[in-house]
Amino acid sequence: MSTELRIEHLRKVFPTGKPAVDDVSFTIAAGEIVALLGPSGCGKTTTLRCVAGLEHPTSGRIRIGGEVYSDPEAGVLVAPRSRNVGMVFQSYAVWPHMTVRQNVIYPLRNRKLSRAEIDRRMAEVLELVDLTQYADRPVTALSGGQMQRVALARSMVYRPQLLLLDEPLSNLDAQLRLRLRDDLRRIIKAAGLTALYVTHDQTEAVVLGDRIGVMRDGKLLQMDTPETIYNRPADLFVAGFTGASNRIDGRLVALDGAFGTVETPSGHRLNALLPAGATVGAAVQLALRPDNLVFNPPGEGPNRFTARVLSQRYQGVQTLYELELFKNQIEVLEVGSAAHYKVGSDVTVSLPPETCWAYPA
Numbered sequence: 586m587s588t589e590l591r592i593e594h595l596r597k598v599f600p601t602g603k604p605a606v607d608d609v610s611f612t613i614a615a616g617e618i619v620a621l622l623g624p625s626g627c628g629k630t631t632t633l634r635c636v637a638g639l640e641h642p643t644s645g646r647i648r649i650g651g652e653v654y655s656d657p658e659a660g661v662l663v664a665p666r667s668r669n670v671g672m673v674f675q676s677y678a679v680w681p682h683m684t685v686r687q688n689v690i691y692p693l694r695n696r697k698l699s700r701a702e703i704d705r706r707m708a709e710v711l712e713l714v715d716l717t718q719y720a721d722r723p724v725t726a727l728s729g730g731q732m733q734r735v736a737l738a739r740s741m742v743y744r745p746q747l748l749l750l751d752e753p754l755s756n757l758d759a760q761l762r763l764r765l766r767d768d769l770r771r772i773i774k775a776a777g778l779t780a781l782y783v784t785h786d787q788t789e790a791v792v793l794g795d796r797i798g799v800m801r802d803g804k805l806l807q808m809d810t811p812e813t814i815y816n817r818p819a820d821l822f823v824a825g826f827t828g829a830s831n832r833i834d835g836r837l838v839a840l841d842g843a844f845g846t847v848e849t850p851s852g853h854r855l856n857a858l859l860p861a862g863a864t865v866g867a868a869v870q871l872a873l874r875p876d877n878l879v880f881n882p883p884g885e886g887p888n889r890f891t892a893r894v895l896s897q898r899y900q901g902v903q904t905l906y907e908l909e910l911f912k913n914q915i916e917v918l919e920v921g922s923a924a925h926y927k928v929g930s931d932v933t934v935s936l937p938p939e940t941c942w943a944y945p946a
């Protein structure tokens with residue numbers, strides 16, 4: 586049965602350096618997939634290893650299904666093998682001298698199950714990962730994607746209450762990665778498992794996670810649905826890490842509810858979404874996604890400006906432009922296989938106010 590994971594004020598400080606995990610709290614509901622996203626070294630793996638019991642937390646509490654598994658202050662630390670947690674890593678971690686079936690059955694060897702029950706679970710899990718026809722192949726005769734599905738099947742066959750995945754797609758080539766990415770979500774959902782999925786890849790996090798938690802320097806900056814992370818990032822780091830790469834400096838000159846007027850050093854005025862507690866006169870930085878700017882917007886509207894096309898990078902299904910917009914260089918994406926705007930020409934772009942996010946500078 587899948588169960589809730591609750592992490593409260595988790596801290597892990599290694600003997601060297603600053604905290605690897607610094608006061609992280611979040612809950613994953615039963616059957617929910619949460620993706621922890623962040624750059625290398627931000628503490629994703631350490632968080633996951635604390636949940637697995639492979640790392641001893643410095644402080645904080647970890648509960649699975651309401652039961653306390655780790656609470657250093659209270660002297661509680663449940664051994665990894667007693668946690669009933671399934672794990673999948675970046676390396677395939679399959680036994681090379683065994684067949685698919687032997688690999689998948691391995692975790693059941695010490696669990697007094699009947700032959701019939703073992704066969705039933707094997708059939709079920711192989712079906713789930715779509716490897717039924719490969720059951721008797723040696724794993725060395727499989728592709729990387731298939732090997733990773735063997736690892737997944739093996740981590741699910743004993744019906745863990747929680748599945749932990751640490752960058753399971755990073756060793757695969759690009760095409761396989763995309764395919765297995767979609768499969769993974771389907772498989773985890775079909776099994777009804779609660780899952781914590783660690784990745785540095787924003788698109789993986791978006792496709793796999795019911796919610797995404799963005800980490801930096803051991804801290805959890807924001808945990809929300811993919812839509813909220815992409816449309817209302819909590820700070821400049823979350824905005825930048827999820828693709829809002831454009832920055833425009835300015836000063837807040839007027840407030841109007843959730844929105845306000847920002848004036849750039851060049852004297853242009855934009856309407857933007859404001860951070861909580863914003864005050865007139867404050868220096869702000871606007872973050873904008875290249876895909877949220879609109880070329881040649883129809884009709885009338887706010888935040889329309891003339892910009893100069895500085896460069897054009899044709900990418901087949903889309904074109905990425907660099908524009909000069911009142912002394913800032915910003916990137917804008919045109920979707921579709923036709924690139925309409927020539928280098929050196931002037932274009933009108935609109936920056937829809939709900940996509941202009943102001944943050945304290």
Ligand SMILES: Nc1ncnc2c1ncn2[C@@H]1O[C@H](COP(=O)(O)OP(=O)(O)O)[C@@H](O)[C@H]1O
Pocket residue numbers: 599600601602604605623624625626627628629630631632
């Ligand atoms: N066993 C360890 N000993 C000392 N420092 C470690 C150890 N494991 C991880 N760290 C440090 O903790 C921080 C977080 O690492 P990690 O959790 O692996 O990050 P991520 O998985 O996000 O790349 C890094 O600064 C890393 O160097």
Ligand SMILES: [Mg+2]
Pocket residue numbers: 626629630631
């Ligand atoms: Mg890691």
